Amino acid sequence: MARVFSRLFDLTPSLLALIAALLISAVLLVVLQVNPIDAYSALAQGAFGNENATAETLVKAIPILFVAIGICVAFRAGMTNIGGEGQMIMGAVAGTAAALALPDAPGIVVVSVSLLMGFVAGALYGGIAGLLKAYFNVNEILTTIMLNQVAVQVMNFLLNGPLLDPTEAGANHIPKTARIAEQAELGRLYFTLPESVGQLFGDTDLFGKTRLHIGLVLAVIIAIVIYVLLWRTIIGYRIRAVGENERASRYAGIRVKHYMLLSMLLAGGMAGLGGVVQVLGLTYRLQTDGSTSGFTANAGFNGIVAALFGGLNPLGAIPASILFGGLLVGAQKMQREVGVSASLITALNGVIVIFVVSSQTFVQARARSRLMQKPVPTPSSTSLSQGDTV
C-alpha cells in the first residue's frame, strides 16, 4: 500500500504544486476580503464555462504550448532558456515580414515560407544565447533575459518605422503592421458533430463561431514530433545526456557544446513558430501596445511554467498549456466578477514554478534514497527523469 502511494506521489508533484498554489492564493484572497470559492468558480467558468470560453482557453494555450515545447528541449539539455519572449517576438517579426512580402503568392507557399522564417528567426535568436553559453561560458539565463528586452525594442522600432501599416502613418499611429493577405491566414478549427449529438447543443459545429484556429493542431503535432525526437532518437538521447551529466557526456564522446547550441536553436525555433502562428492564425497583423508584453502577453514566461508543470515532456506540456491558458482566460472573468486583478495568475504561476522545482528535487532525493535501500534497483526506480512518468 505504501508503495502505491509512493508511486502516486511520483506521478503527481505537479498537481500537488497546483493544489498548494491554489490554497496559498485562497488564503491571500481571504486576506483581501474576497471569497475564494466565488473567485475560483468565476475562474473555472471563465475558462471552460461554455463553448466560446473553452475555445478562448485553447487559443490562449497555443503560443504557450509552442514555447513550452521548446523549453522542454532546452531544459532537458541543461540550458535554462528564459528567452521565450524574445524568441517569440523575433519569430513573429520575421514571419509577418515574409507574409507581407509575398502578397500574391498562393496560400500554401506564403504560409510555409512565413512559418519557416518564423522558425529560423526564433532559432537564430535563441542560438545567440546558446552560442555564448557553449563557446564563451556566458550565463544563458542572463543573456536570454537581456535579449528579451532587446527584441521588444527591435519590434517597436520596426512597427513604428519600416513595417508600419502604410495607412497608419502620422504622429499618433498605432504600432502595427499591415494586415496579411487572406490566403496567408491559418484557417479556423472546428469540429462537425454528428447530427444527434449536435442537437443537444443546438449546433453541429463545435467551435464553429469561435476564434480557435488550426495552430492548435500544428502545436500538438510538433509536440509529438519533439517527444519522439527527445526519447526515440540518438539526437534526443544526447541532448538529454548533456543535461543530465555534462562531464559524463563529454567522456562518452558527445560533442557537448554542439548539443547545447542545438537545443537552444530548437527552443528558439519553437518559440518563433509560436510567434508567427499567433499572427497567421489569430491577429493577422503584428501589433503591440509598446509594453514589453504587448505582443506576447507573457506567453514566453507562461511557457516555462507549462513546461515545468508538464514534467519537461512535450506531451505533458499539452494539457499543462491548456490549464494555464484556462487560468489566464478565466482570470478575466474573475477580475470582472469579484474584482481581483488578473495578475493573481502571474503570482500563482510563480508559486507553481517554485513548488514544482522544489518538489522535483524532493522526488529525485526520494528516488536516490530508494536506490540505496534496494541493492538491485528495478528500471523504473533508476529512472530519474520525470518526463517519463507524466
Place this chain on the structure above:
Amino acid sequence: MSDILTASVFASTLRLATPYLFASLGEMFGQRSGVLNLGVDGIMLMGAFGAFYTVLITQNLILGVLVALIIGALLGLVTAFISVTLKAEQGISGIGMYLFGLGMSELLFQKLIGTPKSISGFPPISLPILSDLPILGEIFFRHNILVYLAFALVPISAYILRSTTWGLMIRAVGQNPTAADAMGVSVTRVRYATVTIGGMLSGLAGASLSIALLNVFQQNLTSGLGFIAVALVYFGRWQPWGVMLGAVLFSFVQALQLQISAIGIDVPDEFAAMSPYVITIIALVFASKQAEKPTALTKPFVRGDS
C-alpha cells in the same frame, strides 16, 4: 559635447546607480556564498510597493524603508529555504520568485491603491560647504540619503568580505563548502544569512525607486532592473568595487540616454532603450573568463557529496 556632459548628467548617474548598488551588493553576498538569487526583481517590486504604500498611508519615509527591509528579509528567507533547504534549481526557482513578485505587487496595487498616485519621497540633502563647491557640489553632494547610503555600502561590503571572520566564512562557503563544513562552519546558516541580507537590500533597492527616485508605483515599476543587478555582479567579478564600477557605468549610459533625448538629438528611442541590455550582454561576454567566480555558485551543498 558640453551640452551632453553636463554636471546634472553625472549627478543623475549617481542617483540612477542607487537601486543597482543596493540590489547588486546584496546579490553579491549571496553569490559569494554560492547562491544565485534570480528573484531580485520580484523582491524589488514587492519592496517598492511596500515602501510606497506605507508612505502613502503614513507619510513616514523611515517606516517605508523599514517595511521594504522587512518584506525583503521575508522573501529572502523564503528564497534561502527554497535554494538551500529544498535545494531547488536556483535559476528556475528565481524566475518563480520573480513572477510571484511581479504578479503580487500588481495585485496589491490594484486592490489597495487602484489609481496612479505620487508621494513626496526622500528630499535631497545638501551637505554643508561641500554642496557649494562648483560642479562637484552638484554632482556629489546634493542627493537624497539613500544615494549616500548606497555608496557607503561599497567600502563597508568590501571590508566585511575581506577583513572579517564573517566575510571569510562567506568566501569559504562559496569556494569550498565541503572544507568549510569540515572546519565547523555551518554552510546552511551562512547561506541563509547572505540570501536574507540580499533580500533586504533588494527590498531597499525597490524602495529607493518608489520613495526616493521616482516617487510613484506602477505595474512592473522595475522593468527588469533586478536582472541587470544580477548581471552587474558578474560584471563586477564578485567584488564590491567592481560592482560599483558596473553600476555607475550602467547608469551613466542611462543618464546620457535621457540627456540625449532631452536636448533633441535624433536617435530612435528604441535604440537608446535597448543599449543598456546590449551593453550588459557584451559585458557578460568579457566577464565570462573569470577565475573569480565562486566555485560552488548554484550548487546546493549536500554533506557527503564531493
